[in-house]
Amino acid sequence: MTADVDAPALAVERLSKRYGPVEVLRGVSFDVARGEVVGLVGANGAGKSTLIKILSGAVAASAGQVRIAGAVTNPATVRQAARAGVQTVHQEIGAGVIPGATVAENLTLDSLAPGGALWRSRRRTRAAAREIAAAAGLGADLEAVLDRPIEELPTSERQQVVIARALSARPRLLVLDEPTATLSTRESERVLASVGRMAAAGVAVLYVSHRLAEIERICERVVVLRDGVVQRDVPAPFVARALAEAMLGGTLSTLRHEIRGGGSPVLEARGVRARPDGAPFDLVVRAGEVVGITGLVGSGQTELLEQLYGARRLLGGTLSLRGRPYAPQSPADAVRAGVGLVAESRAEQIVPTWSVRRHVTLPRVRAHSRFGLMDPRLERATARRTLGDFGVVGPGADAELGDLSGGNQQKVLVGRWFDGHSTLVLLDEPFRGVDVGARADIAAHLRERAHDIGLVVASSDPAEILQVADRVVVMADGGVSGELRADQMTTEELSRLLTTPARHSRTTDARENRRAFGLETT
Amino acid sequence: MTTVQDQGLVSAPAATGTARRLGALGGLAYRYGLLAVLLGLLVVFSLARSRFHTWDNTLIILQSVSIVAVVALGVTVSMTVGGFDLSVGANVGFVVMVTAQVMVRYNLTGATAILAGLAAGLLVAAVNTLLIVVARVPDLVASLGTMFAFQGLALIITSGQSVSVGMDLGGGRVAPGRYDPDFLWFGTAKVLSIPVAVLVMIVIAAVVIVFLTYSRWGRALYAIGGNPVAARLAGIPVNRYRALAYVISGLCAACAGILLSARLGRGDVGAGDVYLLQAVAATLIGFAVLGANRPNPFGTLVGAVFLGVLINGLTMLNVPYYTQTFVQGALLVAALLLSYAVAPRSRRAS
Ligand SMILES: Nc1ncnc2c1ncn2[C@@H]1O[C@H](COP(=O)(O)OP(=O)(O)OP(=O)(O)O)[C@@H](O)[C@H]1O
Ligand SMILES: [Mg+2]
Numbered sequence A: 001m002t003a004d005v006d007a008p009a010l011a012v013e014r015l016s017k018r019y020g021p022v023e024v025l026r027g028v029s030f031d032v033a034r035g036e037v038v039g040l041v042g043a044n045g046a047g048k049s050t051l052i053k054i055l056s057g058a059v060a061a062s063a064g065q066v067r068i069a070g071a072v073t074n075p076a077t078v079r080q081a082a083r084a085g086v087q088t089v090h091q092e093i094g095a096g097v098i099p100g101a102t103v104a105e106n107l108t109l110d111s112l113a114p115g116g117a118l119w120r121s122r123r124r125t126r127a128a129a130r131e132i133a134a135a136a137g138l139g140a141d142l143e144a145v146l147d148r149p150i151e152e153l154p155t156s157e158r159q160q161v162v163i164a165r166a167l168s169a170r171p172r173l174l175v176l177d178e179p180t181a182t183l184s185t186r187e188s189e190r191v192l193a194s195v196g197r198m199a200a201a202g203v204a205v206l207y208v209s210h211r212l213a214e215i216e217r218i219c220e221r222v223v224v225l226r227d228g229v230v231q232r233d234v235p236a237p238f239v240a241r242a243l244a245e246a247m248l249g250g251t252l253s254t255l256r257h258e259i260r261g262g263g264s265p266v267l268e269a270r271g272v273r274a275r276p277d278g279a280p281f282d283l284v285v286r287a288g289e290v291v292g293i294t295g296l297v298g299s300g301q302t303e304l305l306e307q308l309y310g311a312r313r314l315l316g317g318t319l320s321l322r323g324r325p326y327a328p329q330s331p332a333d334a335v336r337a338g339v340g341l342v343a344e345s346r347a348e349q350i351v352p353t354w355s356v357r358r359h360v361t362l363p364r365v366r367a368h369s370r371f372g373l374m375d376p377r378l379e380r381a382t383a384r385r386t387l388g389d390f391g392v393v394g395p396g397a398d399a400e401l402g403d404l405s406g407g408n409q410q411k412v413l414v415g416r417w418f419d420g421h422s423t424l425v426l427l428d429e430p431f432r433g434v435d436v437g438a439r440a441d442i443a444a445h446l447r448e449r450a451h452d453i454g455l456v457v458a459s460s461d462p463a464e465i466l467q468v469a470d471r472v473v474v475m476a477d478g479g480v481s482g483e484l485r486a487d488q489m490t491t492e493e494l495s496r497l498l499t500t501p502a503r504h505s506r507t508t509d510a511r512e513n514r515r516a517f518g519l520e521t522t
Numbered sequence B: 001m002t003t004v005q006d007q008g009l010v011s012a013p014a015a016t017g018t019a020r021r022l023g024a025l026g027g028l029a030y031r032y033g034l035l036a037v038l039l040g041l042l043v044v045f046s047l048a049r050s051r052f053h054t055w056d057n058t059l060i061i062l063q064s065v066s067i068v069a070v071v072a073l074g075v076t077v078s079m080t081v082g083g084f085d086l087s088v089g090a091n092v093g094f095v096v097m098v099t100a101q102v103m104v105r106y107n108l109t110g111a112t113a114i115l116a117g118l119a120a121g122l123l124v125a126a127v128n129t130l131l132i133v134v135a136r137v138p139d140l141v142a143s144l145g146t147m148f149a150f151q152g153l154a155l156i157i158t159s160g161q162s163v164s165v166g167m168d169l170g171g172g173r174v175a176p177g178r179y180d181p182d183f184l185w186f187g188t189a190k191v192l193s194i195p196v197a198v199l200v201m202i203v204i205a206a207v208v209i210v211f212l213t214y215s216r217w218g219r220a221l222y223a224i225g226g227n228p229v230a231a232r233l234a235g236i237p238v239n240r241y242r243a244l245a246y247v248i249s250g251l252c253a254a255c256a257g258i259l260l261s262a263r264l265g266r267g268d269v270g271a272g273d274v275y276l277l278q279a280v281a282a283t284l285i286g287f288a289v290l291g292a293n294r295p296n297p298f299g300t301l302v303g304a305v306f307l308g309v310l311i312n313g314l315t316m317l318n319v320p321y322y323t324q325t326f327v328q329g330a331l332l333v334a335a336l337l338l339s340y341a342v343a344p345r346s347r348r349a350s
Helices: A048-055 A078-083 A103-107 A122-135 A139-143 A155-168 A185-200 A212-218 A240-248 A301-308 A331-336 A356-364 A376-389 A406-415 A436-449 A462-468 A491-499 A510-516 B017-048 B055-080 B088-105 B110-134 B139-157 B181-188 B196-214 B216-226 B228-233 B238-264 B273-287 B297-316 B321-342
Strands: A010-019 A022-032 A037-042 A063-068 A086-089 A173-177 A204-208 A221-226 A229-235 A265-272 A281-286 A290-295 A318-321 A339-342 A424-428 A454-458 A471-476 A479-485 B168-170
Touching: A010 A048, A022 A048, A022 A063, A022 A204, A022 A229, A037 A048, A037 A185, A037 A212, A037 A240, A048 A086, A048 A173, A048 A204, A078 A086, A086 A155, A103 A122, A103 A155, A122 A139, A122 A155, A139 A155, A155 A173, A155 A185, A173 A185, A185 A204, A185 A212, A204 A212, A212 A240, A221 A240, A229 A240, A240 A436, A265 A301, A265 A454, A281 A454, A281 A479, A290 A301, A290 A462, A290 A491, A301 A339, A301 A424, A301 A454, A331 A339, A331 B228, A356 A376, A356 A406, A356 B216, A376 A406, A406 A436, A436 A454, A436 A462, A454 A462, A462 A471, A471 A491, A479 A491, B017 B297, B017 B321, B055 B088, B055 B196, B055 B216, B055 B238, B055 B273, B055 B297, B088 B110, B088 B139, B088 B238, B088 B273, B110 B139, B110 B181, B110 B238, B181 B196, B181 B238, B196 B216, B196 B238, B196 B297, B216 B228, B216 B238, B228 B238, B273 B297, B273 B321, B297 B321
Parallel strands: A037 A204, A037 A221, A086 A173, A173 A204, A290 A454, A290 A471, A339 A424, A424 A454
Antiparallel strands: A010 A022, A010 A063, A221 A229, A265 A281, A265 A318, A471 A479
16 A cells, blocks of 8 residues: 555545435545646535545545545544645634644644654744745745734635645645635735645645636636536536536526616715725615625725624714614624624634524524523524525534535525614625525525615625625725726726725715716706 | 455444544433433432432432532523633622621611622622623633632621621620521521422522523523624624623522521631532533533533532442542543543534
8 A cells, every 4th residue: 555656646436425314425536636736616515625524534434435646545534634645724714723823833833743843942933934934925924923823813814824834734635625715816816826836846736616717727627516426527628607507507697687776875974984094985875786895805895894883993984874873882783773794704603513593593582582582483484594595505404504514604694684684784705605606696685685775795806796786886995996886897997996095085975976877866 | 455345434424523433322421421420329329328319318418409509500601601700609608798797797687688698799790790891801810809809808897707696796795686587597497398498499590591591691691602703793792791691690609698698597707618619510510411511500400419419428328528529529520521522523624
C-alpha cells in the first residue's frame, strides 16, 4: 500500500453515506489527477459537503472507499487525512479557526500539532505566520492584525486565514468547500490565483462552489452531483448554463422580473451615515419594491443594515417606519416594530443543537405561545410552511438546523422573517451558499412577498442584486455613490459608481433620483 | 491493494465521534447511564438494609435534599443563560440571618420575616445583575464577589454572632423576640404526612420545570445560553433575560434560606455555606440525566435526590461520614464524564 506515482491523487470509489433512513450519497465515484483542478457542483443538499467531510476524516462513509495516491486511505480521523496529504477548508469557517488564539497562532496551528516544536516563541510564531500569509498572497493585509484574536477579524479575512493555513501544509490533495462564499471579488481572485499556483506545483484540487463562473475559469473538469449521485463528469470547456441545468435537473428560468415602482414609504432614513467618516445620505424603502444595496466589501452595507436594525448605534440622521418615528435601541425594539434582519454571518444566527423549528420561531416566541407556554403544534405548522415556501430540502422541521446543508440553513434563516409579521426585512448577503436554482426561487419568493412590505437586499455581488431588486443603491466609502433602476444598471455605470467616492454632502435624495428615473411623477 | 470488504467500512454505523467508537452502547450509557446507576444504588441499599426502602426513609431523604434542590434549581436557571451564580450559598446564609434577626431581634411576625427574607434574596440578585448585566463583569467572578460581600454582610448585621432566642444584645439587654411558630411551621410541620419543605420543593420544582421547558421565557433563556449573539439578532432582549435569570436564582436561594431558617430555629453563622457546592453538584449531575447535556431542572432534581440517596444509604451502611464528601465528588466526576466524554460530539466537522 505505498503511494503510486501513476495513480490519481484522489480516487473516490462507490462511496455511500446514509443518515438514518436518508441516503445522502449513493455510490459516488470519480478521480482527481495530480495537478488537476476538479470542480464539484450540485444543488443545495446534493451531498457535496458530506462527501468532503468523508474525505477529510470528519465523518465515516457507510460504504465504498477513498484512495489517496493509489492507497486505500478511508480516513477515520482528521489527523489521518492530514497525514495522507489531504487538507480541507470546510464550508463553516468556524470549523477552521480557534477562537481566542491570535491570527498568527491560527496560521501556524499545524506546527502546534504533535510533532511540532516543543517551545514556541511569539517572535518565531509571528515569523512563521508571515511566511504562510505571504505564500498565500496575503502578506500585507494580515501584517497589521497578526497579534489580534482571530474572532475580531471580519468573516472574509477569517476565511482567508483558514485557506492560507491549508495551503501552507503542502498537501497532496486540497479540498475547498465554497471557499469564496464570503469573499469579495478581489479576495476571491487571490484565492483562485493560489489554487492555480498549487495545481501548477502538482497538487490535486477539489473545488466546490456555487459560483459557476469560478468553476468555468479554474477547473479542468467538473463533477456534477445531484441527490447523491454523479450526474455528469465532464472535461472543460463547459457552459455555466448547462452545468446549472444538470445540477438542478431542469431548465433554469431566465425571465427577468418586471421593475416595480413601489407604493407608500415603509422606511424613511434621512441623513444617515454608514460609517463615521462617510457622507450622510437618505434612503427610502417603499412597500412593493425591493431595494438592492451593493458595493465593494467594506463599503458600509453591513454597518448600515445593523443601524437600521438597532444592532449598532445610529451614527446620525432620523428614521421613520410607516410614517412613525423609529429609533431602535436594540434588535428587540426593531423586531417589535416589525423589522427583521438576516445577518451577514450564518454562524452568528445559529443556536447549536437547536432544531429547525426552534430557529424559525425564535423571533416570534410570543406569537407561538399560549398563556406563556410554547405551542409546539403551532410552531411546527409555521416551520413546515417556511420550509415549503422557501424550498428547503433536508431532514425536516424537527431536525437540528446544523444537519441541513449550508444553503438550506440559509433558506431557513431568510424564511423565518416572512411569516406575515414583518413590515420591513433587511437581508445582508442572503444568497450566500445558496445554489443558482434556489437563488432564483428565493428571489421570486421575496418579490412576491414584497408587495406589502419593504425589502432591502445587500450583496457585494451585483449579479445577485440584479436578480431581485427594482432599484439599486451603490455604496462606496461609507456613503452612497449613486442609485439606479435595476434594468438600467450597466456594467460600466456600475463599476464607475463602485469606485466613485461618495461626495461629502447630502448628495443623494432617493426621491430626486426616482424622479430622474421617471419612477415618480411629482 | 485491499478490497472494500476487508476495510470493514461497509456497514459502519452512522454516528460519529466518540459515540462511533463506543457504538450504540455509548449512546445508551449517555442517555440512561445515570438513571441506571441511581436505580442500582436504590436496589443495593434496599437489599442491604430493609429500613431503606420504607416510606418514612423516603421522606427523610426527600427532606434532606429539599433545601439543596431549591438552591440548585436557581443555579440551573442561572446556567441556562450561560451564567453561573456562585452567590447562592451566601444568599441562603444571608437570608437565614435576616429572618432570624427580624423575628428575634426586632420581635416582628413570621410573615414579615418571610417578606424580609425574599427582599434579602432580591438584594443579592440586584447586586449580581448590576455587576454582571450592567457593569459587564464576567459571571463567575462577579457572583464570587457577591458571595464574599454577603457572607460579610450577614456577619455585620448580627455583629458576628449567631442569632438565637434570648441572646444577649450587650448592655444587659436581651433580644425581645422569638421564632414565630407560623414561621417554624415551614421547617417542622407535615401536611398529609409529607414535610412542608418537601412540598415547597415539589412546587418550586414544578414551576421551574414548566417555566424553563415549556414557557416562551424559558425558550429565550436557553437561546441566550446557546448563542447570545443569535438570540440578540432574533430580537431577544438579552440583558433583561440575564437579569431575570439571576433574580430567579436569588429568589430560589431566598426560599431555601427561609426553609433552612425554619428548620434550624435560629440564625447560625455560615449556615448557608455548604449549599453552594451541593447545589452546583446537583445541577452538573443533572446535565447527564437523559443525555440533556445542558442545565435542565428535571435533571437537577434527580441530581439532588441522587446526592441524598447516596448519603442516606452510606450512612445506613455505617460508612464513615468523612468519606461521604469523597463519594459525592466521585459521583460528580462520573456524571461530568458522561456529559462531556461519552456525549456524541457535535456532528459538524472539526
Ligand atoms: N448529520 C446529519 N443528519 C441528517 N442529515 C444530514 C446530516 N448532515 C447532512 N445531512 C443531509 O445530507 C444532505 C446533504 O448535505 P450536504 O451538506 O452534503 O449538502 P451540500 O451539497 O453541501 O449543500 P450546500 O450547497 O447547501 O452546502 C442534506 O439534505 C442534509 O440535510
Ligand atoms: Mg455544503
